[in-house]
Amino acid sequence: MLKGMFSRPENMKMYWKQFMQQCVDIGVGSFGIVFIISLFMGGVTTLQTAYQLVNPIIPKSTIAQVVRDTIILEFAPTLTSIVLAGVVGSKIASELGNMRVTEQIDALEIMGINTKGYLILPKILAALLMIPILVMISGFLGVWGGKEAGVLSGIISPDEFLQGLRQDFRAYNVFFALAKSYTFGFIIASVSAYYGYNVKGGALEIGKASTTSVVVSCVLVLFMDYALTAILL
Amino acid sequence: MIELQDIKKGFGDKEILKGVSAVMESGKVNLIIGASGSGKTVMMKCMVGLIEVDAGKILYDGKDFTNMDTHERKVIRQEIGMLFQGSALFDSMTVEQNVMFPLEMFGTGSYRDKKKRVAECLERVNLKDAAKKFPAEISGGMKKRVGIARAIVLNPKYLFCDEPNSGLDPQTSLLIDQLIKELTVEYNITTVINTHDMNTVMESGDHIVYMYQGQKQWEGSNKEIVFSNDQLLNDFIFASEFLREAKEMRQHELFSSGKWKEDLKNKAGNPAGGDRQKPE
Ligand SMILES: Nc1ncnc2c1ncn2[C@@H]1O[C@H](COP(=O)(O)OP(=O)(O)OP(=O)(O)O)[C@@H](O)[C@H]1O
Ligand SMILES: [Mg+2]
Numbered sequence: 036m037l038k039g040m041f042s043r044p045e046n047m048k049m050y051w052k053q054f055m056q057q058c059v060d061i062g063v064g065s066f067g068i069v070f071i072i073s074l075f076m077g078g079v080t081t082l083q084t085a086y087q088l089v090n091p092i093i094p095k096s097t098i099a100q101v102v103r104d105t106i107i108l109e110f111a112p113t114l115t116s117i118v119l120a121g122v123v124g125s126k127i128a129s130e131l132g133n134m135r136v137t138e139q140i141d142a143l144e145i146m147g148i149n150t151k152g153y154l155i156l157p158k159i160l161a162a163l164l165m166i167p168i169l170v171m172i173s174g175f176l177g178v179w180g181g182k183e184a185g186v187l188s189g190i191i192s193p194d195e196f197l198q199g200l201r202q203d204f205r206a207y208n209v210f211f212a213l214a215k216s217y218t219f220g221f222i223i224a225s226v227s228a229y230y231g232y233n234v235k236g237g238a239l240e241i242g243k244a245s246t247t248s249v250v251v252s253c254v255l256v257l258f259m260d261y262a263l264t265a266i267l268l
Numbered sequence: 269m270i271e272l273q274d275i276k277k278g279f280g281d282k283e284i285l286k287g288v289s290a291v292m293e294s295g296k297v298n299l300i301i302g303a304s305g306s307g308k309t310v311m312m313k314c315m316v317g318l319i320e321v322d323a324g325k326i327l328y329d330g331k332d333f334t335n336m337d338t339h340e341r342k343v344i345r346q347e348i349g350m351l352f353q354g355s356a357l358f359d360s361m362t363v364e365q366n367v368m369f370p371l372e373m374f375g376t377g378s379y380r381d382k383k384k385r386v387a388e389c390l391e392r393v394n395l396k397d398a399a400k401k402f403p404a405e406i407s408g409g410m411k412k413r414v415g416i417a418r419a420i421v422l423n424p425k426y427l428f429c430d431e432p433n434s435g436l437d438p439q440t441s442l443l444i445d446q447l448i449k450e451l452t453v454e455y456n457i458t459t460v461i462n463t464h465d466m467n468t469v470m471e472s473g474d475h476i477v478y479m480y481q482g483q484k485q486w487e488g489s490n491k492e493i494v495f496s497n498d499q500l501l502n503d504f505i506f507a508s509e510f511l512r513e514a515k516e517m518r519q520h521e522l523f524s525s526g527k528w529k530e531d532l533k534n535k536a537g538n539p540a541g542g543d544r545q546k547p548e
Pocket of ligand 2: 309310430462
């Protein structure tokens with residue numbers, strides 16, 4: 036599938052338009068859910084960390100430090116990607132599946148358009164741009180949610196939290212999170228595009244393709260999560 | 269001109285096209301008729317390469333389409349307009365954007381020219397008022413007409429229509445037939461139409477190929493069809509009592525006007541076409 040994607044675009048402007056459209060779809064379309072899960076993910080992390088760190092010798096700011104690293108290293112990239120595999124992946128698979136079943140892809144093909152290049156490539160590129168951005172946003176929101184939860188429940192004061200955030204910060208962790216989110220973004224878009232583009236049959240198969248693409252991309256995301264962690268950390 | 273040479277196609281162990289040869293002439297409306305499931309859509313899709321043939325050749329103005337690579341096919345396809353049986357409109361776009369799409373992709377000229385061309389095409393299919401609607405908001409017949417507008421917007425050299433008038437009322441249907449015929453003659457297009465509409469057959473069948481169980485059963489023009497003695501063809505075309513009577517009247521009319529002699533002479537000069545049996 037990848038090979039057929041790269042050929043000279045018939046009309047650069049139309050490809051660009053398609054790319055922007057996909058960016059909006061992926062970015063704006065899934066911002067709401069990313070917002071909500073990030074806040075709660077951060078909040079829960081803070082509460083659980085506080086619950087486990089009962090030793091009075093350990094300063095409270097450590098909670099913030101642990102929350103920060105957990106979110107940046109694992110929760111923001113992986114959890115967000117799992118959710119995006121559901122939101123973005125199923126959308127891509129069902130959109131392409133519907134286009135396949137209703138012969139819209141054939142219609143494009145007949146016009147002399149490289150459908151893989153026109154339909155799939157902009158989606159993958161848009162995912163590669165937008166998913167890391169969403170992951171970054173998710174990281175910030177997660178830390179913020181963690182702070183709010185800590186303060187609201189009286190576990191930690193805002194100052195202590197901020198102090199904890201600055202303790203022992205490693206930029207490499209952010210690089211690691213970005214590397215993960217690029218990988219996951221690519222997996223989500225390409226897997227779902229593959230299953231959607233190759234749908235055969237009718238409406239029922241669109242549903243199946245979209246479910247399969249979510250399951251497969253989730254498993255691949257988790258697998259790559261483990262592999263990247265083993266390699267890069 | 270599109271030539272089909274002994275096209276074969278099967279799905280699994282079911283043979284759909286069992287060696288079909290035909291010539292689709294330019295400047296003429298070429299009809300493929302046949303019962304539902306006789307392989308018309310498959311044949312059309314083979315011609316444009318959406319389905320790969322198992323055996324045989326397809327020539328576009330002498331160039332072998334079957335052995336072309338993707339790039340060479342793309343060049344030919346930019347001269348193809350096609351209406352799908354299910355219309356295949358892009359449902360994320362309005363009617364206007366649908367028709368605009370091929371122009372935006374391949375057209376040259378200013379946005380205003382393109383917009384004008386789109387309006388012109390929509391006007392020709394009687395859809396000016398629906399320009400801003402989405403495919404989900406229009407009727408099946410309207411979708412067909414949008415599909416036609418989209419197929420002709422780039423002035424194609426080859427036009428394929430899979431059942432352009434199924435789902436249309438007789439009047440609109442006639443309008444579409446006339447439009448296709450006009451364009452075909454005006455721009456010398458090679459037009460191929462799948463249909464089971466008898467009005468279309470009589471109105472614009474310059475060249476008719478009758479398909480029966482994956483084979484070409486009969487070939488000829490709409491003038492010859494009323495003289496045909498092919499039992500299968502007659503059962504198919506003149507299915508109702510009413511049509512049988514109409515056929516006899518038409519035969520009588522043509523006989524008494526002496527036009528049939530001319531037609532027979534034309535046919536003798538064209539061995540590819542014509543009935544297997546001679547009319548009495
Ligand atoms: N992709 C496919 N896979 C398997 N069989 C197919 C496929 N497409 C068509 N067929 C079979 O080929 C036969 C001919 O189908 P086709 O769509 O060409 O009929 P048609 O003449 O266009 O009929 P209609 O007038 O109803 O549109 C049918 O029996 C159909 O089951
Ligand atoms: Mg058909």
